Amino acid sequence: MPEDIRKTHVLTTIANYFGFDQDSISSLYNHRALGNFLDDANCPLLSATRGHKHSVDLANEIKTNEGTQSLVQFKVRPDIITPENVHTNIFLSSMVDSPLDSLYYIVKSIFTPAIRDDKSSNSSNQQIQTSLNELEQVLRAAGKKSNKSSIGNVFHPKDEIDYWSNIARDTSNKDKDIDRAKYFLELFDPVKADFNKLENLSFVQLLDVIDKAQDVYDELWKQVEYDEYPEQRMKHLLSITSHAFVQAIQKQLLKIDLWLDSKDSMKNREYIRNSITICERWSLAVEQLTGTYWRNYNPHLWKGEVFKPTYLLQFKKRLNEIISIRSSYEQSMRFSSSVNKENLSEKKVFAPFMNFNAIQIDSYTDSQWYFATNQFENLMGNTDRDVAKQLREHFQRIRSNPQQMLVDFKRYSDLIQRETIRKELASERELLLGQLESDIRSLTDELNNLTNGRIGMGGNKKSITRGVNRTIIAASLDASRQIETKVDNIINDGEKLLGDLTGYARVSSLAKQLKQDLIDWRKDKFHEWCQDTIRAIDDPKQELSLETSGRLMELNSSDGKLRVLYGDRLVTLLNEVRQLSSLGYDIPSKINKCVDIGKKFYQYGVELQAIAHFYNTIDTEMIPSQQSMMLDLAKAFESLVKDPKVSQRGVGRDASGQITWDNPEQLTRYISTLRGTAEKLKTENLKLRRHHLTIQQIVCSLMNTDLLREPHKWHQQVQDIRKIMDTLTNEGYSAKNMKPWRSFWDRQLYKALDLQYTNGLKALNENLPDIKIDLIFGEKTIQYKLPSSLQAQSSIEAIKATYYREMKRFLSIPLTFKGCSDVSSSGKHLIFQSIMSLHSDDIIACFYTSNELFLRLEHGLDQFKEWIVLGQVNIEELVEKNLQDVEDWERNFRALKIRGQDAEKLPNEVRYDCFVVNINPLKLTIENQLRRLHDSMLNYLKRSIIRDANIIDTFVDQGFENLKDRPQTLDEISESYKKHEELNFKRKDILPLYQRLESKNKLLRSVAGSGHEQLIELQTKLDKFESMMDSHIEMIN
Structure with missing residues (x-):
């Protein structure tokens, strides 16, 4: 009889699903239900239900029994099944517990994610997603309602929250159960949103969720308002939370390549280390909750063993192994030759790990993992011998520094765990074993110091520090835990690096004994504190x-x-x-x-x-x-x-x-x-x-305000002080109670006044307010004059009077100074008056200094006396007496110009300590005198030109008169000749005079801007005279 391909396919599917041998269900080959399903187009399904042992029950309908496991094969279209459509017209669906639960899992795990990930954004797709979400919620509620106390449907922390949410919404529950559920929901509220999006959170956010989850679970356990949170349910919650964190980490790690990370090696390692940190933080939190906090919480004790998140710890171990393999490979490459580096590329070495997902933890991947690690060790075998040789040479160089050896052993711990390298470094590891034994002795000494109460003390030995806000008992217990942590590090490092050495058992025993001593000491210390405290209370x-x-x-x-x-x-x-x-x-x-x-x-x-x-x-x-x-x-x-x-x-x-x-x-x-x-x-x-x-x-x-130059500021600020004190008096403070304060500030003012008074006396002349004086020329001499004085008589006496008046005003300040104290009718401010008696010698010295100042003032006139000489002579007489030749005028005009420039350079004022002498009046006088001299010289030049021109003009007119006659007789000729000779003789003097006249006129034009107007006419007449002289001599000859 030929084989029916259809039946073979259906039965093979059933055998594979239930994990049976095909022979064990061969009796079903001719089962009626199977034939109906294959040959009857109207028969829609075939249900295979697992029975006792290896039996299977077939039916053309679904039978729902609690806890049964079924596989349903159904037709997509109402057709007879043929070999051609057996793979296209039959669909499969498994069923567990109840149809509702099965439908819930199918919707939740298959259809909702599939439709959600569909890229289509049409409205019908959105409506389907909404409907599926609603269906999922109804199915979840229905499934949980059917078995309220079950935790079998809780696979995620958010499922636990939903469980209590359903109880709170179900009005058929008892009021106390509803209130209890609502209270639990309030406690879950800080982490509810985080659990809903756990797989999308970053590593930093996951660490924050761990802290919040620890607090929430602690509050759940310790609440006493309602019935206790069941221990079994809490164990389940801790377990599924551990799985949830692992799943969130796994999703993050999918973003990186665990093995080939040449471009983002730092980022990838950081991802793995952050994942390990999260695992450590959660495992520590669980250990603290179930091993310490809840175990000692009397209202609700944790009775079971310390909960260990096994799956999470296995996952953490796998991550550490990945880090170790990567690290050992990279360290080996640093020690290897270039040939080894070429032969052992990352792609080749890590190829065994790329055939499966290394971060998935189950029995199947475990076997693959161990197989891959063995292959990795085989590939690295030859390299390990080279690395061991170089490591041995490295440790030989630092044998004299045990601490450095320990650091480097930890640094290369991943390498040293490899079998070949461990054997090659046996002697170096023996040396390290001795160092660890020495460290245990040191830690034992620290425990002895702690036992003897030497916490936080100095000395040759290490002291244990105490936190600023920690009590002695808490600091002592903290210190013992710190020592225990060091002991644990020794045990862990020793087990990892030295566990195969013969002497390690003894060192390990010492370390474990020390750890137990620390635990016992903490118990005794706490017990002792309890007894002492109770006695103190009594x-x-x-x-x-x-x-x-x-x-x-x-x-x-x-x-x-x-x-x-x-x-x-x-x-x-x-x-x-x-x-x-x-x-x-x-x-x-x-x-x-x-x-x-x-x-x-x-x-x-x-x-x-x-x-x-x-x-x-x-x-x-x-x-x-x-x-x-x-x-x-x-x-x-x-x-x-x-x-x-x-x-x-x-x-x-x-x-x-x-x-x-x-x-x-x-x-x-x-x-x-x-x-x-x-x-x-x-x-x-x-x-x-x-x-x-x-x-x-x-x-x-x-103290820094000049008393001499700023007396008004002193007065104003002392008034401000008195105003403050008067304000307080008006507020109700009695004068009697304020007297010490006023006296105190009088003494401080005395110091400030004495300081500034002393400074003023030391340079009184310089520091007195400026006294302005005009330097003038009067009564044919220079003299000082106060600007306010109308006359210069007795000006020096007026200046002295002004000076001594200012001097007296300063010297008498202590006599009139008002401090802070109230002044009675008989009070005379004796505290301030005493300043003058203390400085009597300085005051006398000031008068001597003033005499010297007036002498300097009088001697200051001498430097200006040469400038007022012109004011002491008759300028007209002086000019007429000294100016004769053109050269005299030229020389004096130049000298006058230079003198005027020098006068402009005279200072506008001269200071003699507090006296400020205004030179401008004298400069104005000098300018007027120089201008008068200039005008006098110019006028005299003009007069000299006119005088010389008149002499020449008179001579020429006389010549014209004598030369106009024509002689007829010899006597007349003789007489004409005689006149001609006389004229010719006088002409010898006139011609040089005319030349001098031209020079003077030229000088006049350069000085005044224009010459004498008659000079041109005179030149014409003189030329005519010369012509007549020549004609006349020809005539008489």
Whole structure:
């Protein structure tokens, strides 16, 4: 009988699904249901249900039983199944538990993601997605409702949140169950949004989710408002949360290439290290919760073993192995020759790891992983021998430095774990083993120091530091944990690097024993603390237990300090309990009761301590000279401390008037009154200090303010000081209480005044206000004149009077200076007057200096005397006497020009200490005198030209007269000849005179801009005269 391909296909599918041998179900070959499904077009499905052992039940309908496992094969189209359509017309669907659950998983895991990832954005696709989401929610609710207490449907933390959400919405539940579910939902709220998008979060965000999840789960476990969160359910929640974190990490790691990362090697390694960090953080959080916090939480103890997230730890181990393999390969390449590097490329070495997904953890991938690692070791075998040789040479060079050897062993730990290298470095590892044994001894010494109470102490040995805010007991326990961490590092490093050495067992035993000693010591230390604390609570002398019916504060009669009867030891105990609780220790109920009472009144104690501290230190905050001004407020505060009932006047209080800790209402009112009084005292003190600092700034500025040159500024600032003090007087401060403060600032003003007075006396002439003087020419001499004086007579006496008046004004300042103190009718400011008597010698010296100043002033006239010579002579006579030739005029005009330029260079003013001499009046006089001389010389030049021209003109006219006659007789001729000779003789003098006249006229044109007008006419007449002379001699000859 030929084989029916259709039946073989269907039965093979069923056998593969259930994991059976095909022979075990061969009896179903002729099953009626199978034949109906294949040969009847109207038969839509074939259901295969797993029975007992290896049996399978076939049917043409779906039978739903709780916990059954079924495989349904159904037709897409109502056709007979043929060999041609057997692969296209039959679809498969598995079924677990119930149809609702199966449909839920299919929708959730297959169709919803598929349609969501579909790139189509048409409206129908959107409607389908919405409908599927709604269907998924209904199916989930229906499935969970059918089995409310089951955790089998909770695969993700968000499923757990949905579970409680469904209970809260289901009105058929009991009210207490609904309220409990709502409360749990409130606790889940901080992480709800994060869990919904966990796989899309970055590494940094995942770390934040871990912290929040730890807090949320801790609150869930420790809540006492409703029934406890079941331990079994919490175990499941911790497990699925671990899986969720692994899935989120795996999705992030899909972004990188684990093996071939030449371009982004740093980024890829960072991804893996961040993944390891997340695993470590969550595993530590789970260990703390189930191993410390919940195990010691009496209201809800964790009874099971410490929960270990196995899957997450396996995943972390795989990531560490990946890092180790990558690191060992890269380190090997650094030590290898170039030939090895070419032969062992990344692509070749890591090829075995690329055939599967290394970050997936299951039995199948585990076998692949171990196979791949063996292949990797084989490929690296030859290289390992070269690397071992170079490492041995490296460690030989640093044998004398054991610490450096330990560092380098850790650095190359991935390499050293390889079998070949481990064997080659046996002697070096023996040396490292000795170093670890020495480290264990050092840590044992640290434990001994800790046991002997030498925490935080110096010395030759290492000391254990104590945090600033850590109590001694907490710091001691912290220190022991630090030592234990070092011991754990030794155990872990030793196991990894030295585990195969014969001597390691002994070192490991020492380390483990030390670790156990540390654990035992912490237990004993905590037990000892509990006993000591309980004894202190029972001992009334220790002031640890707060006496709630006792007084609040008391004043120490010996030192006057205010002490709050809420001891510092109680505050320390509160800190100790808080820190020890955070470390996971279970605090005895008696201590907790004492702490609860302390916490109840802690705020009151803190406020009273602050007030007491203020009271005990206010005197240091007050400025000594102002303490009397605060006297009234200080007395009011002290009376309130000594007699608390003062604060209760006007309100109901007990007969004794005593305020105690156990009366919160009166205590609150009393503290409020105390705080108000203290605040007022503080405010007033701050106000007075502020005024004090303001005055201080003023006085400091006066120290640098010239008393001689800026007396108005001194006056104004002293007035400002007095105004501040007068304001305080008007505010109610008594004159008697302000007297010390006023006297204090009088003494400071005295110092400032004395300083500036001394500076002024040292250079009084220079520092006196400027006295302006005009230098003038009068009464044929130069002399000084005050600008305000109309006449120059007795000007020097007026100047001296002005000087000594200014001098007296400065010297008498101490006599008239007004300080800060109120001036009585008999008061004469003796404190400031004494300044003059202290500086009597300096004052006398000032008068001597003034005489020298006036001598300098008088001698200063000498430098200007040469300039006023012209004012002391008759300029016209001087010019006529000294100017004869043209050269005389030329020389004097040049000298006059130079003299004028020199006069312009004279300074506008000359200073003699405080005297400022204005030279401009004298310069104006000099300018006028030089101008007069210039005008006189010019006029005299003009007159000289006119005189010479007249002489020449007269001569020419006479010549014309003598030469116009024509002689007829010999006598006449003889007479004409005689006249001609006379004219010719005089002409010898006239011609040089004319030449001088031309030179003078030329000089006149250069000086005045134009010459003499008659000179041209004179030149014509003279030429005519010469012509007539020639004609006349010809005629008479």
